[in-house]
Amino acid sequence: MKKIILKGFVALTAILSFNVPATETENDYTLEQVVVFSRHGLRAPLASPNSTLGKVTPNQWPQWDTPASYLTTHGGALESYFGHYFSQWLVDNKLLNEDRCPNDDDVYIYTNSLQRTIATGQFFAVGAFPGCLVPIIHKEKLGTMDPLFFPVIDDNSSAFKQAAINSINQTADTKGIEGLNEKLGKAYQNLSTILNYPNSTNCITHKQCDFAHLPTELIIEKGKEPGITGALRTGTSIADAFILQYYEGSPLHDIAWGQIKDKQQFEQLVAIKEHYNSVLFGSPVVAKQVSAKLVDYINHTFSENEAHPKFTLLVGHDSNVASLLSTIKIKHYTLPEQFETTPIGGKIVFQKWRNNHNGKALMKIEYFYQSTDQIRDLVQLNRQNPPHKVVLEMENCPINANGFCSFSTFKQVLNHLTQ
Structure with a gap:
């Protein structure tokens, strides 16, 4: 019964989906290197009587058995399933061997230094390489943001501040943030009632x-993440809490105190969070600044002049995903059977392939993600039941029918961005 209700709850958008599993196994291509940027897995929301969420309602928020912002047990299991699938995918594509533990030349896992990101890396490694000692690298004190994953403003000039504000407003609406808030007015009112x-x-x-x-x-201040006050920010926190409850498997009558009656209401609330991420972290001027270190890291990891691990996993946040995809100019995409565009646990998978006939290096970028059903129902992932995948395309690196763009063009774009 739960799945029937869920499918009535989730907006399914028809898109052109690039699904070419043959490319991943055929002998015409060889997979040489993979770099994955992952959003952390399912966490507990930031809800307490003194928190922002606690002050916006007289209702009691559900109590979780996981501390606020920490990866949940449900989230850990989901990541281990994702890791299990990835190990099979890497073996099937002959990048890693099935019969031995990976070494430092094979696998490198680097996460932000928060509990939810570190734990995501740990559970992924357990699922992918059970019985193997795979280090999970985090470089800062636990609970501290690593500069690579910290989307903060570095420029203190008034010129940049004005350019950033202009970029955010232009991304938001023809009438700026004010216009976006007007468009979201019904969603805000609905939220107020809930x-x-x-x-x-x-x-x-x-x-x-x-x-x-x-x-x-x-x-917009140096040393801080780009921020906004008001209904957009507060509404995002609330919508996020409802989404996390839903993912965790809470009964529908317990989510939003039973006040969400149909899928249109839920879509309204999710739209608030989607706009927040795209406007604040995806506006071009801000995105380029706050993703600079990450873009440089990915570019360097694909250097052809140095040896790098065959498989690199980076674990950060949805703000990183939004700014990264904006900066490298990924064309508009949608994720079937998901109501988020940067879903919990979702992974941007950069793949370097080699054409065995002409020796040309190719780049393929895909979004690997778990559908809302797979997350909520704690569905195991494997060859027979894989995660969902959507091919992504950069504006300046056109793809062919199999989703490949030129690796040299990909590198030119990233080199230009990091100059």
């Missing part, structure tokens, strides 16, 4: 009683 916002601490104590018109300010 929360019983007029009886919240924000309204009663702080006298901020109109959720849709909470004070909005863009924050």
